[in-house]
Amino acid sequence: MYKGNCECQAVNFELSDAVKVSPPVPPMALPEESISEHVHDEYTLMLEADKQHVIIDSAPSTVNTLHTASGETHHVCNQCGTLLFVEKSPNVLHLKVKFLGHNQCPTW
Numbered sequence: 001m002y003k004g005n006c007e008c009q010a011v012n013f014e015l016s017d018a019v020k021v022s023p024p025v026p027p028m029a030l031p032e033e034s035i036s037e038h039v040h041d042e043y044t045l046m047l048e049a050d051k052q053h054v055i056i057d058s059a060p061s062t063v064n065t066l067h068t069a070s071g072e073t074h075h076v077c078n079q080c081g082t083l084l085f086v087e088k089s090p091n092v093l094h095l096k097v098k099f100l101g102h103n104q105c106p107t108w
Contacts, residue, residue: 002047002097006082011058013084015049015097044098051091 002015056063063084066074073087085093 001100002045003100004084004095004097006077006080006084008077008080008082010062010079011056011077011082011084013054013056013058013095015047016053016055044096046094046096048092048094051087051093054085054093054095 003012004014005012062078064076064078066076068074071088074083075085075087075093076083085095087093
């Protein structure tokens with residue numbers, strides 16, 4: 001499960017289960033109940049995902065877009081100014097997320 005948020009917690013987002021991450025993150029050796037005790041900034045990843053796979057949990061007015069001269073679109077929180085995603089090409093987002101463990105059993 002990959003989740004992220006802004007600094008003030010007004011915007012929370014996650015990647016849907018349909019997204020495939022390359023390379024795949026291996027299952028953690030920790031029991032699920034202890035994962036939250038061990039998640040720190042070193043579990044933060046920069047990922048690229050299709051816009052359709054990013055689920056945003058906030059009021060629509062909380063996220064603003066800024067267009068840059070280089071053609072990128074930056075999506076930011078209106079309340080704290082945190083950069084949430086960078087859209088470098090249409091419908092492809094670069095975002096910072098935390099890996100919080102696998103939410104389903106892998107299929108082999």
